[in-house]
Amino acid sequence: MGRLSNEFREFLSGQLASEADALAAALEGSEPSVSVRINPMKDGGSCEVVGGATAVPWCNDGFYLGDRPDFTLDPAMHQGRYYVQDASSMVIWMIVRELSARLNTPGRGKLRYLDACAAPGGKTTAAMAALPPDAFVVANEFDFRRAEILKENVIKWGKGEVAVSRGDTARFRRLPCWFDIVAADVPCSGEGMMRKDAKACEQWSENLVRECAARQREIAGNLWEALRPGGYFIYSTCTFNRQENEDMLAWMADELGAVVEQIPGEVPEGVVQSETMWRFLPSRIRGEGLAIGVLRKPENGGKPSEGDVGCRDVNNGVKRLKKGRDGRGDKNVKGAPDMKEIFRRCGSWLDDGRDYDFSLHGDEIRAVRKSCGAEVRELDGVLDLIYAGITVGNLKGRDVMPAHALAMSASLRRGAFNEAEVSRETALAYLRREAPEGIEAPRGAVMLTYGGWPLGFVNHLGNRSNNLYPQAWRIMKKC
Numbered sequence: 001m002g003r004l005s006n007e008f009r010e011f012l013s014g015q016l017a018s019e020a021d022a023l024a025a026a027l028e029g030s031e032p033s034v035s036v037r038i039n040p041m042k043d044g045g046s047c048e049v050v051g052g053a054t055a056v057p058w059c060n061d062g063f064y065l066g067d068r069p070d071f072t073l074d075p076a077m078h079q080g081r082y083y084v085q086d087a088s089s090m091v092i093w094m095i096v097r098e099l100s101a102r103l104n105t106p107g108r109g110k111l112r113y114l115d116a117c118a119a120p121g122g123k124t125t126a127a128m129a130a131l132p133p134d135a136f137v138v139a140n141e142f143d144f145r146r147a148e149i150l151k152e153n154v155i156k157w158g159k160g161e162v163a164v165s166r167g168d169t170a171r172f173r174r175l176p177c178w179f180d181i182v183a184a185d186v187p188c189s190g191e192g193m194m195r196k197d198a199k200a201c202e203q204w205s206e207n208l209v210r211e212c213a214a215r216q217r218e219i220a221g222n223l224w225e226a227l228r229p230g231g232y233f234i235y236s237t238c239t240f241n242r243q244e245n246e247d248m249l250a251w252m253a254d255e256l257g258a259v260v261e262q263i264p265g266e267v268p269e270g271v272v273q274s275e276t277m278w279r280f281l282p283s284r285i286r287g288e289g290l291a292i293g294v295l296r297k298p299e300n301g302g303k304p305s306e307g308d309v310g311c312r313d314v315n316n317g318v319k320r321l322k323k324g325r326d327g328r329g330d331k332n333v334k335g336a337p338d339m340k341e342i343f344r345r346c347g348s349w350l351d352d353g354r355d356y357d358f359s360l361h362g363d364e365i366r367a368v369r370k371s372c373g374a375e376v377r378e379l380d381g382v383l384d385l386i387y388a389g390i391t392v393g394n395l396k397g398r399d400v401m402p403a404h405a406l407a408m409s410a411s412l413r414r415g416a417f418n419e420a421e422v423s424r425e426t427a428l429a430y431l432r433r434e435a436p437e438g439i440e441a442p443r444g445a446v447m448l449t450y451g452g453w454p455l456g457f458v459n460h461l462g463n464r465s466n467n468l469y470p471q472a473w474r475i476m477k478k479c
Contacts, residue, residue, distance in 0.1 A: 003201060004027060005204070007204075007205070008201070009024055012240065015240060022283040023282065023283045026283035027194045028195075030282065032086075032288060033064055033287060034066075034068040034084075035056060035064050035065065035084075035286075035287070036053075036082045037061045037062045037083050037093075037122075038063070038081070039061075039080055039082055039157060041129075041157075041410040042158060042410065047076050047081050049082060058090060058091045059093040059094060059126070060093070061129055062087060062090040062093070064087060070477075071084050073475075073477060075424060075450045075451075076451060078156065078431055078455075079408070079450065079453050079454065080408050083121075083122060083125050083126075083153070086122075087286055088192075088285065089123055089287075090126055091278070091280070091290070092126050092127055092130075092234065092236070093129060093130045094130070095294065096126070096183070096234070097130035097131075098264035099181055099232045099264060100135065102264075103181070103232075110136060111135040112375065113180065113181045114140070115183045116140050118139035118140055118185075119147060120150060120153055121152075121153030124137065124139045124150070124153075128162070134161060134371065136161050137161065138165065138383075139162065139163070140165045140166065140167070140169070140383070142168060142169070148386075151387045155404075158408050158409050158411075160369055160389055160410070161369055162387075162389070163375075163376060163388040164385070165384055165386065166384050166386055167384045168222075169218075169222040170222050172226040172383075173222055173226070175378070175379075175382055175383075176226065177226070178228070179228060179231060180232070181233075182227045183234040184223055184234070185236045185237070185238070186212075186219050187212060187215060188212050188216070188238060188244050189209045189212045189244060190203070190238060190239060191238070191240045191289060194289075195282055196288060209239075209241055209243050210243070213243045213244050213247070216237075216248055217248070217251060220248065221256065227297045228297065229298065229299045229302075230297065230299050231296070232296055233294070233295040234292065235248065235293050236290060236291060237290070238289055238290055240291070245279075246276050246277055249276050252295055256302050257301070257302025258295040258296070258302060259297075259298055260293065260294075263292070263294050271285060272284065277293040278292050337397070342395070346358055346365055347367075348413070349402060349406060350406075352411065353367075353413075356369055356390075360395065364391050364393075365392050365393040366389050366391055367392045368388060368389035369389065372389070390405055390409050390411060392405070393406065402457050404457065407447060407455070417445055418442055418446045418447070419441075419446065419447045420448055421450070422439075422455065428475070430455060430456060431469060431474065432474055432476070432478075433471060433474040434467065435464060435465060436458060439460055439465050441460050443460055443462050444459070445458075445459060445460075446458050456468065
């Protein structure tokens with residue numbers, strides 16, 4: 001943790017008055033808590049990491065740990081059985097659960113949810129656990145490197161009704177009135193991270209606060225157009241000042257016509273409630289700094305922001321990207337794979353393969369649930385999609401090998417592949433992308449399991465096995 005500057009201390013006193021001294025003392029003199037959130041689609045709470053843990057009050061799947069284990073050397077984390085997340089951020093689970101219950105009424109159709117500033121994926125996966133199972137989730141990140149981390153964490157979580165995109169939020173103006181809930185944990189001055197990150201202390205200035213507030217207004221204006229009338233906007237930061245929090249909600253009300261809502265649910269013990277937001281302060285709760293508020297878009301749409309295209313048909317004037325091959329037109333090409341047969345095989349790897357459409361993108365075979373097909377096709381023409389649905393396989397010449405994303409998917413059909421349970425030592429060797437030894441199984445694609453849950457695939461050749469774990473995801477740490 002870093003040392004707070006006198007400039008920041010004076011600023012904090014002007015912002016939070018009676019809370020300032022205790023908060024400054026906590027930022028400089030206390031250790032961050034350690035918490036994880038269990039994946040209910042996979043583990044349901046049986047993961048060893050939560051043995052003896054205590055519950056996070058505002059998230060049914062969240063647990064505080066007494067000590068910080070070496071998460072990198074725990075195969076269960078890489079299996080997507082849990083996510084390491086600050087407890088304060090887990091409140092998104094409670095809020096999304098309540099808001100989606102309001103919206104999930106008969107005849108409305110499946111919910112569409114956008115996490116607009118999503119990397120590394122903690123709030124996205126928490127929202128997935130809170131939404132109805134058939135909700136369609138879009139997770140976006142501006143930074144290309146962080147977008148790849150987001151993609152990895154979304155894949156490991158295992159939900160198939162999802163798309164990951166990268167790019168500026170301005171692109172979402174081309175999806176008018178598309179989402180039922182928009183969440184934006186916007187880039188901020190990072191005051192709430194000062195206990196964990198010394199750089200947050202070093203880079204802080206009042207000028208940075210002003211710059212962040214200007215950027216936040218731009219992001220909010222972009223995203224407002226993508227929200228349906230009657231939908232909800234969840235705004236959050238990891239900072240303490242009013243300029244980036246309450247003043248931002250007031251700006252959205254004045255300039256965009258947003259209605260500031262009372263956050264649904266009881267205020268958790270220790271959380272400070274301002275007139276429009278909940279504040280999680282390290283001096284009061286076990287977690288880092290967070291401010292969060294909820295706004296609603298009126299049924300009349302509120303005021304249009306600059307550049308508003310209105311709630312017209314999004315297909316109007318949208319240039320479509322080239323679609324993936326569906327197998328047609330290849331059967332007369334000498335040596336070309338039989339895509340219909342390959343898609344049939346891929347469908348047999350899923351619990352409900354007949355509910356999916358399959359397409360080829362490069363050498364990756366994508367499975368998209370038919371109920372989400374229209375959404376993915378629309379997004380393909382507007383956003384820079386780096387992932388959608390489930391990547392079930394990779395084309396190898398005229399054959400196909402299962403993709404790692406399939407092993408992580410909650411839709412994987414257990415029994416579709418030969419399986420081999422491995423020890424922790426072998427699991428870690430696999431995650432380092434070493435050739436695992438001692439695999440006893442028939443030749444071909446074999447799914448390794450750890451603790452009874454999928455770990456990933458190898459291509460077993462009899463006397464050795466080729467490791468199919470993604471090269472970019474390999475862990476470097478030794479035991």
